[in-house]
Amino acid sequence: MSTRPTTSSPTASRRSPVLDRLRTPRGLTGAIGALLIIVVAVVGPTIWGSAADTTSVADRLAGASLAHPFGTDELGRDVFARVMVATRVSVLLTLGATAISVVGGVLLGAVATVLPRPLRRLVTALIDILLSFPWLLMALFFSVIWGASATGAMLAVGFAGVPTFARLTYTLASSLIGRDYVKAARIAGVGQAEVLVRHVMPNMLPPMLVNAAVSASGTLLAFAGLSFLGLGVQAPEYDWGRLLGLGIARIYGNPMAAIGPGIALVVCGVIFTQLGELWNESSKRLLGLPAPARRRGSRAAIEAATAAVPTEDAPVVEVRDLRVAFPDRDGRLVERVHGISLTIMPGEVVGVVGESGSGKSVSAMAIAALLGPDSSVQASELSFRGIDMTAPLTKAERSRLGLELAMVFQDPLTSLNPSLTIGKQLRETVEVHEGLSAAESTKRAEAALESVRIPLPAKRLKQFPHELSGGMRQRAMIGMGLMGRPKLLIADEPTTALDVTVQRQVLRVLHEAQEQTGAAILLISHDIALVSGFCDRILVMKDGRIVESLDADRLHEARHPYTRGLIACVPDMTSDRTMPLPVIGAIDEEDLPVPELVEGPITTEGQRA
Ligand SMILES: Nc1ncnc2c1ncn2[C@@H]1O[C@H](COP(=O)(O)OP(=O)(O)OP(=O)(O)O)[C@@H](O)[C@H]1O
Incomplete structure (x- = not known):
């Protein structure tokens, strides 16, 4: 009897997933691009600040040249220097608005997931109604409310993105809550909030990151649109959107004044998307999140639990x-x-x-x-x-x-x-309910894996489920059951x-x-x-x-x-293999019992609180 080989070699599993991804062309472009944006955003105003602000009547409205790659504006200021300086404001506004969308959306979606049915329907209906409005229209609507300013634009774009992330969170959380490992965690007595934080949220992270990155690219463009319309960043401040707007006004005289900020927007958008993909791939293997502060079972609770135990010959069920x-x-x-x-x-x-x-x-x-x-x-x-x-x-x-x-x-x-190692999942029950230390619970987990015939238990405990074969995963589940005092x-x-x-x-x-x-x-x-x-x-x-x-x-x-x-x-051994298998008394569709309708409201009795 042999088990199927594991899906990845030990060497592969030891390599850092981030380094693995960085070796790919996409990973490399994403990482170098992100580094470049950070460096320009941090040091840009120091290096190019004076060129960006120095006016020169002699150089007014100059075309692209070696000295001024994107030309100069109507006050003779260098457009290239201004694009570089604008990196900080553009990126900060984008990250701020994306953070508002993600945090607001995740909170709203998570709350909707745990609400009772009628309220849940109400909240999800509201989210769906908001989603039916074009995102940019919402951003414009909010920016009118908060006024034309950089902060107003950030709040407007951020809040306009909340329904998208709320819907995503609700859909992901609802599907994850039905998964078997969440049911297993609930059996193990893990509370609803901890189930959400430990078992649901980490598994939502990869799609969330990708969506946040893609949304950051969209947000960048939204700022460009708002500033272009005069609703975003106001003079004397400037971002790429405002520079684009100023450049377009004289696109026939000096096209580079518009193309320059446009290039910055496109490059930054592409880098955000590449980063999203990089996070997505890496996070699939990286999400061994640290265990939350251990809720040791109090001695009183354990004693209370033991005190009420029925006699050993009483029915189990x-x-x-x-x-x-x-x-x-x-x-x-x-x-x-x-x-x-x-x-x-x-x-x-x-x-x-x-x-x-x-x-x-x-x-x-x-x-x-x-x-x-x-x-x-x-x-x-x-x-x-x-x-x-x-x-x-x-x-x-x-x-x-x-x-x-x-x-x-x-x-x-x-x-x-x-998203959790086998070890963390096995240890959860006894750490929560018996108050065992990490060392004690690891020892017990090793013994449990040994008793379900999983070789090298110490190594297996550090691996993720996808690194085990199907039969081994099933035996690990049985091992998990052996961690407590199974009846x-x-x-x-x-x-x-x-x-x-x-x-x-x-x-x-x-x-x-x-x-x-x-x-x-x-x-x-x-x-x-x-x-x-x-x-x-x-x-x-x-x-x-x-x-x-x-x-x-x-x-x-x-x-x-x-x-x-x-x-x-x-x-059986005597069956005639040439004969078709018997058919279980063919049932006429009309003879099928009609499901019984129950009178009265839906009750949630019998469900665990
Ligand atoms: N959450 C649910 N909402 C509505 N109906 C459900 C739900 N869960 C199960 N049912 C229905 O209850 C009936 C019994 O389902 P159950 O899963 O217990 O069948 P089963 O005998 O275990 O079948 P299988 O071997 O295919 O899993 C089915 O008609 C199923 O459609």
């Missing part, structure tokens, strides 16, 4: 009449899980099989209280080791849940946060995305983890053969109901036609 509904497009609740009941005892390995859409994942997510705020979860009982999962969780309960419940999701690439491991199609050899490794590791810790397992799969070989008990789901529950070794006694159909589809 108790579910009675669980119903889950989601709103349809018209906001009406449609029930997808219709009153299922199940009990999972300590150390029991329970498999859930059923066709796509039968409600397997939704039921598991409800058990872990991980369904989104739009869902409605109702049950006469829904508890995990004595914790009522239908009520908001206390701090102690969240701590216990973080240590005792672990999840392994289907897609190993989305189950781990791409239940929910594995939702953990092997579907893996090839057959790696599937066996992952299942073996899951089995060993169960033996080591005595944790119960809830294994979700489409594959009844896989589940029957791995589990003690099998629950068969169809159309949101458990239609049959039976011991894995008594599968042949299955009574429900759907279960029998599933079993008949599994080929």
